[in-house]
Amino acid sequence: MAWRLFARHGVRRGAQVTVLAMTSQDYVHGYSEVEATRLADQAGTLAELLHHDTEYPAGSRVLEAGCGVGAQTRILARRSPAARFVSVDVSAASLALARAALATEGLTNVEFQRADLFALPFADACFDHVFVCFVLEHLRQPENALPSLLRVLRPGGSLTVIEGDHGSAFFHPKSARAQRTIECLNQAQAAAGGDALIGRRLYPLLRAAGLDDVQVSPRFVYADRSRPGWVDGFTRKTFIAMVEGAAESARRLGLIDQAAWDEGIADLKRSAENDGTFCYTFFKAVARKG
């Protein structure tokens, strides 16, 4: 659920991360091979939006907490080739995939380790920087995870947190039925103990954890027909696919009936067609341990 789908997407494809300038001038109707490649790179494009300003100095020691299958790890490792990453996850299966992905790309500056976010097997203050992406949204009490992360961060070191906020999604044509399917996703995530609307509260979360210089920088995604890569790569294959992935949970929880769900998804898909538009905001916070 949630952005894990996006993460897996990125890894399965093994695409190069490239910044894509998409304007109506670039757009060729009828998808050429180049266009197909460009669309396949969309997970990478979104990653650029989120990560282009994440760089760690040579020799610095960085903890990536909750690396999953390594979608962000690849980007971090490539962007900061002289930093040394320790990427941890609770899932051995995810770690195996992450290791394989990094090996395929010849990235050797990452050490993977199985670990629980709430009981990290590291000494106090042994990392220069800590990085968490699409992790806090899944935790029952994200504020309880922060002390654990901050324990292993040295004073003066930085914490970077990236999260989405499904309440930020809006689109044309507007549709209450489509909004209802997104709310089902949010409620399913809440039922699993998470918070799909966490992005808007990164600032108070990090402040309450005692961090200094909390700087939140929203990352706005906008897709219309002049940006076909974003329409296909983000609206369709990332966001709508993620909402559709909540179908079973929504039904199991009795949040919606099949007909209403189908109508809502159909309406949501209209935002990716013809003259539809789609908007979503991610939040990236960087803060310093005093």
Added chain:
Amino acid sequence: MAWRLFARHGVRRGAQVTVLAMTSQDYVHGYSEVEATRLADQAGTLAELLHHDTEYPAGSRVLEAGCGVGAQTRILARRSPAARFVSVDVSAASLALARAALATEGLTNVEFQRADLFALPFADACFDHVFVCFVLEHLRQPENALPSLLRVLRPGGSLTVIEGDHGSAFFHPKSARAQRTIECLNQAQAAAGGDALIGRRLYPLLRAAGLDDVQVSPRFVYADRSRPGWVDGFTRKTFIAMVEGAAESARRLGLIDQAAWDEGIADLKRSAENDGTFCYTFFKAVARKG
């Protein structure tokens, strides 16, 4: 209602337009005189966010349609001192204020004229550029205004449209009661024939009007305590003040009772206090007449 309030705000204050870099480093608790001035400049700061990339070449002839009291006019005229502006509005009272504001600032490259958007007293294709800001949101059928604007625009000339989208507003702490007050504003605007959610559909609107190279660029406003100028100048004095301005309409239309309104406004105000956060998106579209 709507952004007119922001516009009047800007003019009444007669503040210089300056780009303000607001970081937590800048922030001094306890408002100094400098800080007070900075807060007073907020209308200008928002204007910079919207207009910093609007510049017209020397000698070009620009129509500003629906100039109101001249809040945007001042910025346009100052940013493009060698362009010649013709700014029109239906309201003689607004035009008088606009004229006075421009004269106060010594700006002489604007000619004001009373005119109806739907019956512009100008020859075909006599303008190089047309600019409309916070105008289409108030029209019963914005798509009907575009042909009138495009008639007076020369082929190859540009149309710039700026609008907000109240459906883009979200905040922390989240509150259904606060969202309800925003919906009242939207419904009141709809009852008056407008569309407070027009921003998201600028792309299809301009495409349907036959414009080429439609490029929409969202302008995201984010306010938290590390950006006190935005919290005070935008969240409190622009957005919440605008919602509060819809109180009478909402009651007259029977949209909400007094208690629910008061609770919603109180919740909305919490987003501007302590560790609250507030987000809003404007949309700027630039397109070319083929």
